[in-house]
Amino acid sequence: MIKDFINGITAYFKALKLIKELNLWKYFLIPAILGFLLGLIFISTAYALSDNIGEYITKYWKFEFGKGIIKSVSNFIGGLSIILIGIMLYKHILMALSSPFMTPVSEIVEKHLTGNTRITEIKVIAQLIRSIKLNITNLIKELIITIPLMILSFIPVIGLFFMLLTFYYQAYYAGIGNMDYTLERHLNYKESKLFYKKYKGVAVGNGTVFTLLLFIPVIGIMISLPLATVAATIESIKKLDEFKKIN
Numbered sequence: 001m002i003k004d005f006i007n008g009i010t011a012y013f014k015a016l017k018l019i020k021e022l023n024l025w026k027y028f029l030i031p032a033i034l035g036f037l038l039g040l041i042f043i044s045t046a047y048a049l050s051d052n053i054g055e056y057i058t059k060y061w062k063f064e065f066g067k068g069i070i071k072s073v074s075n076f077i078g079g080l081s082i083i084l085i086g087i088m089l090y091k092h093i094l095m096a097l098s099s100p101f102m103t104p105v106s107e108i109v110e111k112h113l114t115g116n117t118r119i120t121e122i123k124v125i126a127q128l129i130r131s132i133k134l135n136i137t138n139l140i141k142e143l144i145i146t147i148p149l150m151i152l153s154f155i156p157v158i159g160l161f162f163m164l165l166t167f168y169y170q171a172y173y174a175g176i177g178n179m180d181y182t183l184e185r186h187l188n189y190k191e192s193k194l195f196y197k198k199y200k201g202v203a204v205g206n207g208t209v210f211t212l213l214l215f216i217p218v219i220g221i222m223i224s225l226p227l228a229t230v231a232a233t234i235e236s237i238k239k240l241d242e243f244k245k246i247n
Contacts, residue, residue, distance in 0.1 A: 002015055005237055010102040015230035022112060022232065024230065027105045031098040032222035038094055042086040083183035084150055087214060088142055088170065092135040095177040099131035102229045106181040109233040130178075130184055138173045143200020145169050167211070174210045175203030178225075178232035188239055194245055201234045 019025065095102075110116070147168050153163040176196050183192045196203055206228060215226035 004199055004201025004235075005028065005205040005208075006188070007238075008202040008207075008231070009209055011206065011231035011234045012209050012227060014234050015227055018109060018112070018230055018234070019227070024105055024226070028103060028223065028226045029213070030101045031094070031225050034097055035225060036218070036223045039092055039218075042090045045082070045086065048183075055070065060244065071093060081150060081241055084146075084166070084170075085143075085209070085222055088139060091174050091211070091214065092139040092142075092177065094133045095174075096128070096135040098225055099181070100129045102166060102181045102225065103127050105182065105226060105229055106233045107185070110182065110185075112236055113234065113237050127184065133189070134180055135177055138176060142173045167208075168204065169209050170205045171207030172200065173207065174228075175207030175232065178206050178210060178228045179203060179236045182233045182236040183228050186244075195239070198243065198246075199235075199239050202232075202239065206232045206235065 010244060146169050149162045149166040150167070153159045155162070179196070179202070180192060183195060187195060209231070210224050210228040213220040213227070
């Protein structure tokens, strides 16, 4: 898994080279606009709701002593919680809506890497349905797993472990979404789930960089998905033959 994790990360360097070589920048426009608009919505929502959550937490502090500190800390916790949940919602909505634009990028990269010009093309509606189904399922799983972990991450000292675990699952489910732009042409939904479990390291590596890019103001939000898609395609193609032989 560690080797796959490293490969999932280093694939981004290969992706940058391929994007330049194949002139894929033109495919970045629509996902970049979608990412930017969704980012604005979630950031403004997080800012607006953080104070409300802070006020809700503060009202349970019945003492005047330290009320200002409690309010500041509560506002911070509220804002952080909204941002973390917002990132989860953001990435799954973005990946689902961008499917008709990211799948062609994945196809071009696959044709270039394999030389196979007879790749099965998936219809736009079918892409959207599969992508929406996958991302809704992953979002529900991610919320169920990470919300308790987020709460536990506020425990002093040991909270760091739960915070890292929260990030791990964020990265894993993001990586799955990016890899599926390739797998949808080769594996059915059930087979794809087996693929993700077997190559979990690739998904986590890909999703780690993708998630970190989201924290870069403006530019990160706009380039994260196309870059992650190319990187995920590179590694998914490598693993597909091995997976098909085993199964």
